[in-house]
Amino acid sequence: MAxxxxxxxxxxxxxxxxMWQKRFQQMCFETVESIVKQTGVDWNEETGIRNIVTCSxxxxxxxxxxxxxxxxxxxxxxxxxxxxxxxxxxxxAYAMACIMSGHDDVVLVVGHTKESQTESRNMCSNLAFDPFxxxxxxxxxxxxxxxxxxxxxxxxxxSETQLAKAVVNARRNAAKNPLANARELVTIEQVVNSPxxxxxxxxxxxxxxxxxxxxMLLAAEDKYKEYTDKPVWLTGWSNCMDSYFFGDRDLASNFxxxxxxxxxxxxxxxxxxxxxFDVVEINDAYAYQLAMWAEGLGLCDxxxxxxxxxxxxxxTGKINPSGGMLAGNPIMIGGLARAxxxxxxxxxxxxxxxxxxxxxxxxxxxxxxxxxxQAVMILEN
Amino acid sequence: MAxxxxxxxxxxxxxMEARFRxxxxxxxxxxxxxxxxxxxGGKWLVEVRDDSVKVAKTDDLSGFSVKTSADAETFVxxxxxxxxxxxxxxxxxxxIEGDMALVAASxxxxxxxxxxxxxxxxxxxxxxxxxxxxxxxxxxxLDISVGYDITGDGGGQWTAVLKDGKCALETGLRDNxxxxxxxxxxxxxxxxxxxxxxxxxxxxGRLKLKGDMNVAMQLPKIFAKFExxxxxxxxxxxxxxxxxxxxxxxxxxxxxxxxFEGLIEKKILANKCPKCGRMQVPPREVCAECRCWAGxxxxxxxxxxxxxxxxxxxxxxxxxxxxxxxTPYAQVHILLDGIGKEETFWHLLKNEDLADTKxxxxxxxxxxxxxxxxxxxIIHFERIRD
Numbered sequence: 001m002a003x004x005x006x007x008x009x010x011x012x013x014x015x016x017x018x019m020w021q022k023r024f025q026q027m028c029f030e031t032v033e034s035i036v037k038q039t040g041v042d043w044n045e046e047t048g049i050r051n052i053v054t055c056s057x058x059x060x061x062x063x064x065x066x067x068x069x070x071x072x073x074x075x076x077x078x079x080x081x082x083x084x085x086x087x088x089x090x091x092x093a094y095a096m097a098c099i100m101s102g103h104d105d106v107v108l109v110v111g112h113t114k115e116s117q118t119e120s121r122n123m124c125s126n127l128a129f130d131p132f133x134x135x136x137x138x139x140x141x142x143x144x145x146x147x148x149x150x151x152x153x154x155x156x157x158x159s160e161t162q163l164a165k166a167v168v169n170a171r172r173n174a175a176k177n178p179l180a181n182a183r184e185l186v187t188i189e190q191v192v193n194s195p196x197x198x199x200x201x202x203x204x205x206x207x208x209x210x211x212x213x214x215x216m217l218l219a220a221e222d223k224y225k226e227y228t229d230k231p232v233w234l235t236g237w238s239n240c241m242d243s244y245f246f247g248d249r250d251l252a253s254n255f256x257x258x259x260x261x262x263x264x265x266x267x268x269x270x271x272x273x274x275x276x277f278d279v280v281e282i283n284d285a286y287a288y289q290l291a292m293w294a295e296g297l298g299l300c301d302x303x304x305x306x307x308x309x310x311x312x313x314x315x316t317g318k319i320n321p322s323g324g325m326l327a328g329n330p331i332m333i334g335g336l337a338r339a340x341x342x343x344x345x346x347x348x349x350x351x352x353x354x355x356x357x358x359x360x361x362x363x364x365x366x367x368x369x370x371x372x373x374q375a376v377m378i379l380e381n
Numbered sequence: 382m383a384x385x386x387x388x389x390x391x392x393x394x395x396x397m398e399a400r401f402r403x404x405x406x407x408x409x410x411x412x413x414x415x416x417x418x419x420x421x422g423g424k425w426l427v428e429v430r431d432d433s434v435k436v437a438k439t440d441d442l443s444g445f446s447v448k449t450s451a452d453a454e455t456f457v458x459x460x461x462x463x464x465x466x467x468x469x470x471x472x473x474x475x476x477i478e479g480d481m482a483l484v485a486a487s488x489x490x491x492x493x494x495x496x497x498x499x500x501x502x503x504x505x506x507x508x509x510x511x512x513x514x515x516x517x518x519x520x521x522x523l524d525i526s527v528g529y530d531i532t533g534d535g536g537g538q539w540t541a542v543l544k545d546g547k548c549a550l551e552t553g554l555r556d557n558x559x560x561x562x563x564x565x566x567x568x569x570x571x572x573x574x575x576x577x578x579x580x581x582x583x584x585x586g587r588l589k590l591k592g593d594m595n596v597a598m599q600l601p602k603i604f605a606k607f608e609x610x611x612x613x614x615x616x617x618x619x620x621x622x623x624x625x626x627x628x629x630x631x632x633x634x635x636x637x638x639x640x641f642e643g644l645i646e647k648k649i650l651a652n653k654c655p656k657c658g659r660m661q662v663p664p665r666e667v668c669a670e671c672r673c674w675a676g677x678x679x680x681x682x683x684x685x686x687x688x689x690x691x692x693x694x695x696x697x698x699x700x701x702x703x704x705x706x707x708t709p710y711a712q713v714h715i716l717l718d719g720i721g722k723e724e725t726f727w728h729l730l731k732n733e734d735l736a737d738t739k740x741x742x743x744x745x746x747x748x749x750x751x752x753x754x755x756x757x758x759i760i761h762f763e764r765i766r767d
Contacts, residue, residue: 033674
């Protein structure tokens with residue numbers, strides 16, 4: 001049996017739309033400093049951190065092999081460092097595998113993105129497409145999401161009001177989360193009347209441009225006590241890739257998320273996702289995704305995401321207590337931030353937004369056009 | 382003759398008249414001169430007079446409208462599309478003197494050089510398939526040998542032994558052949574490929590048959606037709622050019638930001654680690670070794686000592702502007718005065734100092750008059766010679 005893996009601490013910068021005062025190196029370093037302060041972990045190569053797993057994006061950082069430029073800031077000087085692609089939630093999984101395998105006892109995870117550094121995040125995600133076909137047609141993650149939003153609306157019949165309620169919930173929860181970016185309350189009317197960005201996605205349906213960094217310290221079950229008395233266990237994990245080209249897939253099928261969710265639940269011994277989680281953190285960069293990913297995670301029945309939004313579940317405060325991605329986390333670390341909130345909740349440290357008695361949480365991460373990559377992590381205390 | 386990408390410089394010029402496109406040269410009255418250096422190079426004059434062209438190798442290039450100078454490899458590479466012409470020009474590998482517009486126009490005056498197709502069929506290749514092409518149903522009861530005497534380059538002698546409905550191929554000619562075909566290798570290939578009529582070949586004496594003519598007449602049935610291996614068409618695949626460009630705005634933060642502010646004041650600021658005392662320039666927020674915040678700023682230099690010098694002779698174009706730095710130029714690592722340990726600063730060296738500057742020499746910055754808080758506030762470092 002592989003060793004169990006505990007999250008010992010998390011650290012997040014606040015998320016804002018333009019962290020102009022800082023280089024992204026400083027954003028990273030501040031989270032690392034916080035981890036050290038919380039846990040007393042050191043850099044002893046025998047007993048401390050000797051391996052760091054990072055997540056960052058070359059285009060947003062404007063340098064190839066982006067992790068090379070942050071090694072000092074993430075403490076990776078003169079030791080191992082690996083960068084993961086896709087969402088930073090994959091970095092947690094990589095670190096988890098390092099520990100489960102016995103290769104490492106303590107691993108630091110650091111993810112960052114500074115969306116504001118670029119003229120337009122859409123120009124960056126346009127570069128995620130093939131260079132002479134989709135890119136020339138003007139696709140980017142936002143346009144891809146709009147195609148998927150349309151496909152999902154046609155399939156499920158989700159209404160404008162239901163979409164608006166996803167945003168209203170995000171802001172209501174974010175108002176209680178001092179780290180969140182978009183914390184102003186909005187009404188259903190404001191959302192449904194906000195200007196169309198990319199039909200059917202309205203301005204308020206889209207997550208705000210965001211900067212920030214997240215760090216996490218993981219340790220093996222026989223080592224965590226040195227760093228925390230409130231361990232959060234990583235009990236389930238999986239991820240799945242869908243096709244790269246839109247024409248090859250049914251955008252409304254949730255195929256990759258269903259696969260990832262089923263495998264993560266199996267690993268964690270969860271037989272039915274419905275009702276299994278006290279805290280749910282969904283990587284909803286756009287409003288329709290709260291409903292669509294909820295279906296993919298198995299939290300509600302197929303095509304019932306809209307009804308699920310109106311079922312009263314959002315009012316319990318258990319769904320995206322952080323405010324979710326809609327409240328503003330940068331691309332690449334949306335899932336990492338979801339997992340961070342799950343840890344905060346399971347440690348009982350979420351303050352005003354604390355879900356009472358939270359025992360088990362699920363965090364979802366996604367990257368790529370229209371959720372090509374999907375990752376699901378289950379955490380328990 | 383030296384070849385580059387399988388093509389010699391002579392190949393390019395020798396085919397130029399054949400590649401001339403009258404419709405692309407309308408109204409052109411010019412003399413294009415080429416000075417190709419290196420192995421296989423030489424000098425050529427290409428005279429274009431409206432609807433005619435004359436290509437001549439020469440020693441005298443005077444009187445040209447435009448002169449292109451390049452090394453042989455670059456010249457061939459650009460002509461056959463293996464080297465990007467613009468890039469070669471930008472990096473100085475191609476030099477153009479005179480009416481530059483004619484160079485672009487010449488692309489319309491001549492079709493691109495393409496490699497002559499080599500025949501993939503050889504005599505050996507034909508005989509390699511002979512046994513497989515044997516048709517036993519058409520050779521029932523035959524007990525004979527058929528000789529082939531293929532003369533000239535690529536030829537050879539073979540004997541096909543037909544017996545008991547089987548065919549064996551031997552090299553050399555058996556004495557007891559029922560019939561012997563004698564033909565030149567090139568004609569034999571043409572015969573086999575159907576490009577040369579057997580009757581015509583016999584009538585003209587290019588194909589000689591000795592022995593039993595009846596057997597000779599049966600041969601086309603005894604052996605199935607030779608199918609030449611499919612030639613791989615060298616297709617010109619489309620290459621798409623795109624420029625990637627996203628405008629960025631980089632925060633400099635409280636540490637690197639102070640360094641840039643310092644440059645405006647003609648000061649070079651390093652940051653100092655509060656734990657180990659190490660200094661970094663350009664400064665960064667963190668001392669990588671101590672993993673702590675290192676925000677104390679100390680003025681260093683501005684003079685220093687060269688620890689490393691590197692001279693660049695081939696400069697890559699800037700990916701966004703396409704502009705290429707003039708070469709040669711030198712980058713130097715400098716241990717600024719007061720820096721303490723071994724952490725060096727690096728910048729450019731004044732071109733005039735390039736020839737005689739070495740490790741250990743003293744240098745000082747030459748400041749720009751228009752300082753805005755950028756690495757270019759220092760134009761370069763120059764030798765202190767007093």
